[in-house]
Amino acid sequence: MPKLVRLYIVNVxxxxxxxxxxxxxxxxxxxxxxxxxxLHTDMGxxxxxxxFVFSGSIFAGVxxxxxxxxMADRDDTPRGGLRQHAAPVxxxxxxxxxxxx
Numbered sequence: 726m727p728k729l730v731r732l733y734i735v736n737v738x739x740x741x742x743x744x745x746x747x748x749x750x751x752x753x754x755x756x757x758x759x760x761x762x763x764l765h766t767d768m769g770x771x772x773x774x775x776x777f778v779f780s781g782s783i784f785a786g787v788x789x790x791x792x793x794x795x796m797a798d799r800d801d802t803p804r805g806g807l808r809q810h811a812a813p814v815x816x817x818x819x820x821x822x823x824x825x826x
Contacts, residue, residue, distance in 0.1 A: 736792050740785025741777075747784070748777050 752760045752773075759776075763769040
C-alpha cells in the first residue's frame, strides 16, 4: 500500500475516533438537550449518526491536513533580509519643471 494512502487511512481513523469522542462528550454533558433528542426520540439515532459522520469528516480532513503540512522539509537557508550587504545608491531623475498657476 502506498505511504500516502496509508497516511490518509490512519488520519481518517483518527478523525472518526475524535468524532466518536466528541459525540460522547456532547451526550455526556447534554449540550442543548442533545442527549434527550438522540436517546429518547424515534429518529434520534439518525441525528447521532449525522453528528458522528459530519464531525468525523471535518476532524479527518483537519487531521490529514495537519499531517501533510507536517511532512514539509525544513528550509534552513537564509531567505532575504540581507540588506546590511547592500549599499544605497542615489538615483538622479530629471523631472520636467512644473508651471505655476
